Amino acid sequence: MDDPFESVLSLEQQFYQDGYNEGYQKGVETHFKEGKEYGVQTGFQKFVFLGFIQGFTKNILASDQENVKVKENALQIESILEPLQDHTSNSDADHELLESALKKCRNKLRVICNQMQHKTSLSQMENLCLDITGKIPGEILEDAW
Template sequence: MASDPLEDVFNIEERFYNEGYEQGLRDGVQAGRIEGRSFGMEKGFEKFLESGRLAGKAVVWANRVPPQAVGAAGAKEPCTLPQLPKNARLEKNINTLYALVEPDTLSTANSDEAVQDFDDRVKRALGKAKIVERMAGGSSAKETS
């Protein structure tokens, strides 16, 4: 006997379900990619903002370190920020901090290794910044970022 003429009518619900499922799956994959990319860009921006903030602090601290030798003939320029104490360990920590977050050396690649290296460097730089803040007498908790 030929196929039942009402078979399409009886299976219409399943056919529409399968079509809707496939379309929802395609739309979900596309929306997931868009959301993932947006989230990744947001997190990347936050990480680079933090590294830039730390690099800026390192530059300010480096400029507050007293110069090695002051010439007697040179006129003294007014300084709006107080000089940091002359301390070789403090200078070393400031230099290390800047080396960790120097913008030219940070990778913008999106590989697992590059992201892990970036996160590790920023984490180490945060530790150095806390050390320098304690030695310089600054407070990190009260500063606005």
């Protein structure tokens, strides 16, 4: 025969569980928005410079730039960036791909700047992007959201 007092004795556990479920649900809702906003912000900051390089090199290739070496380097940058398509997740593997590609691109950009007689510079490009993204990647900006 079932213990007639079982339901009474398990009340504490039942109340705890009810509260836990409600708290968990509330916590998921609250932290989901907070975490996703932070993820959007960090992804944004990480990829602005990559987009910048894409826009810059695409325009060089489409322009009437006569220096063949400049165009060759621009083509090489395009081929470095191509494998990054669809690798924009926060996984360690995608992070490695991005960092490795950006490092190679920076070197190529330095060469391009030299070949263009220093009409532009890598630090100028990076500062321009930093101006857009904010200076400390990953820091929550008060004005955003």
